Amino acid sequence: MGTRDDAPPTYEEAARARSIRNAWALSAPALFVLLIAASGPLLIVLVYSFLTPGKYGNVEWAFSLDGWRGILFTKDIFDDTLQLADAHLTIFWRSVKLSLLTTLFTFLVGFPTAWFIATRPPKARAVWLFLITIPFWTNLLIRTFAINEVIRNEGLFNTVMIALGIFETPLRIINTDAAVLMGMTYVYLPLMVLPLFAAIDRFDMKLLEAGYDLYASRWQVLRRIILPIVKPGIVAGSILVFVPSLGAYVTPRVLGGGKNMMIGNFIELQFGQGRNWPLGAALSMTLLIIVMAALLIYVRAASKGGHGHG
């Protein structure tokens, strides 16, 4: 390299340099919009997490670790000792538990659904696929509201059950963890089905015949042939469901009532009535770190599986 530095660039080198310049110039407007209205402000959240809460919301510009400490601990009002914040732990545990269960349930329902779609004849398959895509793109709020219509105390489910004489009084589902779980499973199901479908669609069905020819049972074929091969799809679907579940805001707010908060609602609380912006900022950063870690695991798993564009 060193000796060639003074030599005039060859035609190829010049063309290459121009190509890279063009690439950046063309991308610049998009990057600028994203920098001011998406990525850049995240840095401000990081800064805010190290400041002192203001009396009427917002912050005072004085360094403090209380925001981060407040995630797990509360200060005793009498003797300033730190104690584990049980209320916060309950919210974290609920968020993680409901997100994991949502991922599990969407998989248990989503895998057979994706398999069903992928094994239809081509024309019917396009229709089924379209049917799963419509809810995927439908407003999350509308879908949450729709499931609310069904499980409310005076909703479809209870009305039918009481009319049939199965229940005497309505079954209380709304404003419980179960309602949030049902709602999240409902709204995030398409996110699980679509990547699973993509993986199953690439699956060579001849392998099944090979398995059965070698006297494998149905269960063995499922466990030893199908699941290992579609694993990248399972990982992708799980991440796609787990990540938005963990950060869910609308579904727990509408279906969980005020008490069954998840991290998303807890963050909002700090910027509203809680008036503890640094704690809210620290919680946001924590959520972001967990989500990034999950995505990193996904990227690792996807590249190991040899499917670069999973």
Next chain:
Amino acid sequence: MAEANFQPTRIPGFATIAILAFVCLYLPIFTLVAYAFNAGTSIAVWEGFSLHWFGKAWANEAVKDATLRSLTIATVAAIIATSVATLAALGTTRRAGFRGQTAIYVMINQPLMVPEIVTAVALLIFFGMVKTWTGYQGLGYLILAHSAFCIPFAYLPIRARLEGMDLSLETAANDLYASDWQTFRHVTLPLLAPGILAGAMLAFVISLDDVVITEFVKSGGQDTLPTYMLGQMRRAITPEVNAISTGLLGLTVILLTAFFLLTRKKD
């Protein structure tokens, strides 16, 4: 089981679960839509067909206002997002890989990765600062926020379309002494148009649907249709909300059908 009918791709129970899943997926939506046409005030008891609630929603000044605002924001944000996404797609496809390319991808797809509530909080803080500095309270903040998170949705179909186009036609145009601009205007752009339109429609739908970021960024009196509905859900729900949802749902289905027809691969 008769061996002749043995289908290796069939797994017992899967079809049943799948059909049940589709029923569960659509039943609540159909219920929601059905009660929008209910004559009575209840969303549980059916009292006959009527368009009453659509009329009532439309006569409601707040709903009309929110609808207009939603459409304005979605239109402007979709135009901005699609324009910058088209340029970015042209910049990042069909050329040799270069250092920094991954950084550009990550940056463009960032809104898909960061939880919405985190972006919402970040924009609440940042735009709050800007509001204090400049005194400007208008729709610009919502438009800017929407433009940003719509970029990846506009970018992906455009990029997919570009990757399917080879450079031979552009090279031919250049060989025939077309200027770079002429080549772009008369060769690249017409070929790319379906991708751009598809991207714009996705961006429009995504903007129209947003709740969380809008809820945090909006100033007083800047409700969009979804934030208005979220506010209504705290009170007693009337079929008016069903009517609004049905309208929004109808618009989404129309746009998505158009999107599928546009991006359908011709076999």
